[in-house]
Amino acid sequence: MISNWKTPRGMSRRHFMNHMAGSTAAVSAAMTMGGAIAANADQMRRERKSAIMLWMGGGPPTIDLWDLKPGAPTGGPFQPISTSGDMQICEHLPMVAKQMHNLSIVRSMSTREADHNRGRYYMHTGFVPNPNIEHPSYGAVVAHELMSQRPELEIPPFVTVGGASAGPGFLGMAWSPFAVTSSGRIRNLDMKLDGSRLRQRMAALQEIESGFANRTRGLPAGEHGKVLKKTFDLMTSSQMEAFRVEKEDEKTKERYGTNGFGQGCLLARRLVEGGVPFVEVDLGGWDLHNNVHQTLSDTKLPQLDKAMSALVEDLEQRGLLQDTAIIWMGEFGRTPRINQNAGRDHWARSWSCVVGGAGIKGGLAVGETSSDGMAVESEPFSSEDLMATVCKGLGISLDTTFMSKNRRPMKIANGGKVISELVA
């Protein structure tokens, strides 16, 4: 149950332990093995897919961004503008408008969870919360399914920037999101110890770990060991360069926007380049019960416009967009009706998400809502459907079934149906 730390392949743990005391043999053996793996990496790199989720914490008013209702009493003051795709979007997203041939809007999202926690869970997992089972989130599922494409990856396969994302559920702690700030700085990474001594300490630690796990035979004790291994891998890996977003040139930083979300999107691109299969970047502050339109035009939309357009453009220019899915969403939309505080409240019945990249077609607006935005007037889509569509775009089989800890089979994306307009 407990994995071996850096035991080179083909070497038994006992053999490795014998090397352990005071020698550096184990270190050099491990390095040799690493080189052998690298030879295959080029081919792997060509095939590998990734996903970046842009999470709009608080619930964005999608009626003001992606599905405008100019002239309707619910419409608000913003005007629509043309885009490079086959749809119009908000005038305060002019740079994103130039990228819309790469992105599609699903305008007929219709969900039932209008509480922040429940909505966050549902949109991240495709399942409604259930006290008896924890479902794995997007990041955990995608990382879990795409890891076989990158055996050389030593850094966490699921990174969340500036937020907490949602957990790995029954897939276990080894798939939990690795949370960093948009600066990419990671606390406590310094070893302050020479490599061989650290390895010796790890061997002593492993002895306690496995002894305890074997004695108690409980899941949490064993999961701990897997996380320790990942931590050790990460500390000793040169792939950590991917987190050093400060190494980007000033022009690029400027293009993404010199704020947390902008730098977070830039970090996401670096991480995907570095082989990380799933990155979530959070932009909070969408819970606009008051003064929604001024907040949007003053702060939220300019920030989003810069960062989101830069990300799509940059990925495309680097040839990464065809293998990188983009998912833009929050926990729900907001009421078409504008309340007495010039705000919009929680609303899940009719709202929009945006997807693109990887195998997902861009330039389309799928589905439609009524003239006041209060109802979906075409086939409604759910979190499950969106997730199934993203999985399909990433080449993950929708027949994939997980076994929960209590031996209940769970279909990937909760058996959602693919939005056929968006993937071939």
Added chain:
Amino acid sequence: MTPASIFNLRLTAVLGGLIAVMMGGALQARAQSVAPPQIAMINDAIEQGWADYEITPAKEAADAIWCRRVFLDIIGRIPNLEEQQEFASDRGGDRRAKLVDRLLHDDRYTEEYANHWATVWTNLLIGRGGGMDRRDLTNRDGMMKYLRDSFAANKSYDRMVYELVTAEGATKPGAAGFNGAVNFLVGKVNEEKAVLAASSVSRIFLGQQVQCTQCHNHPFNDWKQQKFWEFNSFFRQTRALRRFVDGTRDVEYAELVSEDYAGEAGDPNDALVFYEMRNGLTRVAYPVFTDGTEIAKSGYVDDVNRRKELGRLMLDSQSLDRMAINRYWSMFLGYGFTKPIDDMGPHNNPTHPELLDNLSEAFRGSSYNLKDLITWITLSRPYSLASVLGSNNQIDDPSIGETPKFSRFYLRQMSAEQLYQSLVSASGGNAQGTYEQQEKKRRDWMRQFVVTFGTDEGDEATTFDGSIPQALMLFNGELTQNATSIKPGSFLDRLSQSGRSARERLNRLYMAGLSRTPTKRELALAGELYRARGGKEIEMLQDVWWAILNSNEFIMQH
């Protein structure tokens, strides 16, 4: 793997009574004659569940493991070597009862007891992020001070709840009219019609989740939208006022006050609120308690102080008792009688309904004495079991979604605060500075694990959840650096000069961290480390101590 020669000592009772007790295994008779009857009540109900499911419980946990457990749960840290020794050398059959009594009632633990429970409740009441931002109206020190004073004086639970719900005054210690209890609600009343105040009070103290019902009828329980706004009406006289530093716009502190409320129709004699249903119709609500009890409709504070009325009604409500029992049970046993613990009601059947009822009644009968409740739970049989999943109770695994049957002690990770206190204590209790300085240090350390979700409701999560950032902190963080220091006067330095042999020192090290002695293999590994360190024993001890502190066995409550 031959142990180095220095470890080839015969196992002698180098630690005296300590090892003898550990090897002795399970304890036998406790002082049943003087035990409170509530303990037998718990045992009978839980044992009945085992019989019903035909499962056999785990064995009793070893004394030393139980001792570690009860220190962590009652005062928030592991016991040091001297404390373990004190417990081990008590040969009486009632030594467990005596230890619980010491932790709860002995003056030397009052401060740690109060501090631990103040921390737990501060996190519950205002979150880990509450009062951490300078613009925040909530004053974290004020919240902590009120709770520390309350727990130190063993204030009854009902009185504490009443004070928290009805408090008026200033948030900041030292300010005129200071009342730390106001910090619970001060950040929850000004925004969005005090929705957060209503949902927090009902969830935390009554076990009723109502936050969704502000917008629509609850899909699963019998809370209707009407009921939410009726409950919310109790908080509408309440305002949080900013008090500024003279001549500036910097908020110095806030004051929670009750003001006359004119209602949304502008008539204080008939102070009503409006709410909008999903179909667009508007309805009216007045303060009505969850059980249907109405109070006067006047908004004048002199006529009726709505929060005081609410406090009074809550004290009469059985939901108050049941929520307290469910919460305390889950804090000690790892799972409550319902999942989640703060969503109780007819829609969510408890696993042990009779026990929940009876304990609730007993708690009320003890005048809400929290120390009595803690005594009953910690001296009960389910709390004393080993944390081992056996062949005869395999179905008892709530971590995979089974209902808890409490036939073993469920493993759980220490909280970040418990880990912090344990590391400080395990490093030889080198807590330096005043309470304020120590508290500031602890808070700065805690800050790294808090993540917020960017919603108006202040939702947050912790990355102290067994994932990589936590592991990195324990590998390399300052806290571990300090704990494993070998500077003169440090814990390891003092340890290395104690005892008669390296074997004895290793025994002490394992006892200090894990409340057990090392296995043969662990001794052998220590021998290899000793050689790798060129015969410098203190460096070997440092390596072993680092491994202990990073292990699952250390970080788990087990």
